Amino acid sequence: MVKKVVIVGAGPCGLLLAHYLLSRGEKYEIDIYERRSDPIIVSFSTSRTYPISLNERGMRALRKIEGLEEVVKSRSLEVTGTIFHQKNGKTRLTPRNKSLFTLDRTSLAIVLLEKLNQKYDKSKLNLNFNCQCTSVDLVAKTVTLKNVVEASPVEEKHEFTVDYDLLIGADGANSQIRENFFAIKNFECEQKYVPNDYKSIFLPRPNENSGINLEQGKIHSWILNDSTLIVLLHQQDGSMSGVVLFLHKKNQIVNLSSTEEVLTFFQNNFPEVYQMMPREEAEAFLTRPVSRILTIRCNRYHQGDSVLLLGDAAHAVSSSIGQGCNAALEDVVLFDNLLDEYSDNIEEVIEQFTVRRKQDAHALVELGDNAFPSTMGLFIEFIFRENIAKTLHKLFPHRFSPSLSELIFETIVPYSEILNSYKGWISKVKKSNAKL
Numbered sequence: 001m002v003k004k005v006v007i008v009g010a011g012p013c014g015l016l017l018a019h020y021l022l023s024r025g026e027k028y029e030i031d032i033y034e035r036r037s038d039p040i041i042v043s044f045s046t047s048r049t050y051p052i053s054l055n056e057r058g059m060r061a062l063r064k065i066e067g068l069e070e071v072v073k074s075r076s077l078e079v080t081g082t083i084f085h086q087k088n089g090k091t092r093l094t095p096r097n098k099s100l101f102t103l104d105r106t107s108l109a110i111v112l113l114e115k116l117n118q119k120y121d122k123s124k125l126n127l128n129f130n131c132q133c134t135s136v137d138l139v140a141k142t143v144t145l146k147n148v149v150e151a152s153p154v155e156e157k158h159e160f161t162v163d164y165d166l167l168i169g170a171d172g173a174n175s176q177i178r179e180n181f182f183a184i185k186n187f188e189c190e191q192k193y194v195p196n197d198y199k200s201i202f203l204p205r206p207n208e209n210s211g212i213n214l215e216q217g218k219i220h221s222w223i224l225n226d227s228t229l230i231v232l233l234h235q236q237d238g239s240m241s242g243v244v245l246f247l248h249k250k251n252q253i254v255n256l257s258s259t260e261e262v263l264t265f266f267q268n269n270f271p272e273v274y275q276m277m278p279r280e281e282a283e284a285f286l287t288r289p290v291s292r293i294l295t296i297r298c299n300r301y302h303q304g305d306s307v308l309l310l311g312d313a314a315h316a317v318s319s320s321i322g323q324g325c326n327a328a329l330e331d332v333v334l335f336d337n338l339l340d341e342y343s344d345n346i347e348e349v350i351e352q353f354t355v356r357r358k359q360d361a362h363a364l365v366e367l368g369d370n371a372f373p374s375t376m377g378l379f380i381e382f383i384f385r386e387n388i389a390k391t392l393h394k395l396f397p398h399r400f401s402p403s404l405s406e407l408i409f410e411t412i413v414p415y416s417e418i419l420n421s422y423k424g425w426i427s428k429v430k431k432s433n434a435k436l
């Protein structure tokens, strides 16, 4: 019998899952419900997007669907290293052995959507935008949704209910589907905000006579002593986008109250960024909302025989580790492998998903919190350790494992194995973070 799958959330995870399920022949019909508008028709406000780097974990998941990897690569920029800009104008390059591919989150969603639209008609796939899930009846197996119009949230909302054979909560870190798990005995979930908040930043292609020439194909990063950090990446049109991350507690960014103050802040603290910042961007930056980043650690991802959390809904992680999306796409590969292994028996598949993913998902959150140090002292030690590990691994690849950052960014080694290899260092950073 054809199973009706309801996916809540048309982010990278929910959309890739639709590809995987529909490529399994006639077994599944998919309804996707997304609270935002269709990004192909209505471009998202820029405050809601940011660049995402995909490494082999994510690319491998895309590769399994014919043509996806090629299109994503064609809309991405290849990144071969990070340039750290110092206050004195000097730079330090950390090269990568393997490239990352960066594009903004909305572009990734658009690629996945375009391919779904090309391949499948309404008899197999129903995409419903401006529909927000408000509740789930786990016993009746129904989801309640309401129509929402992004531009006018106060408009009257129409509510409706749909039934499902399998419900996938791919609705991100603040998952509504996960909220419904709390009614269940034995469900535990730790939700924590990371210490850093962020604002997106967008800079136009610099004028040719401006003298500004930040190397393409590199992540550019600037940091202040109070941990305020800017990460910028080129876009295909030569413009740059990225995020300004700053401590939630000691937050000089939210205190900026005029365009002049924004410009002065960048001029004093990030002069190179200031040179690229037109007045309009300073104005937009002022009003752009501050976003918080939530991390999620659950003891289970499935409920009963028919509900499963995937991606950020299951294991949102700090953006500092650049793995949330890669891990969300990797979830889809595991889910698909389990469908093969258990001959599409959903009850067994979702139960096994919890069993097989929990250790790595918890390790991912731990790595996100504690792989990279926040203090300058430990940061210097980290660089020293990285250099030694890289050299030893290069000379004796069978005796010494790659460095921590190489394992995270350049391999598909399970997160739990990475955590295990570097547990001494992680616990050192954890102690230092706890003191902070």
Ligand SMILES: Cc1cc2nc3c(=O)[nH]c(=O)nc-3n(C[C@H](O)[C@H](O)[C@H](O)COP(=O)(O)OP(=O)(O)OC[C@H]3O[C@@H](n4cnc5c(N)ncnc54)[C@H](O)[C@@H]3O)c2cc1C
Residues within 6 Å of the ligand: 008, 009, 010, 011, 012, 013, 014, 033, 034, 035, 036, 050, 051, 052, 053, 054, 105, 131, 132, 133, 134, 170, 171, 172, 173, 174, 175, 176, 198, 243, 293, 310, 311, 312, 313, 319, 322, 323, 324, 325, 326, 327, 328
């Ligand atoms: C600043 C920043 C930088 C990042 N950089 C990287 C990076 O370099 N590499 C990387 O791998 N990851 C990165 N990430 C993490 C990455 O963005 C996420 O891990 C990834 O988007 C998760 O995909 P998802 O589909 O699970 O969830 P999401 O992308 O959050 O998508 C969830 C979707 O569900 C929808 N939704 C939510 N609630 C409802 C509801 N009630 N009803 C209907 N729809 C709903 C949302 O509108 C959204 O479209 C970064 C994150 C941030 C914040």
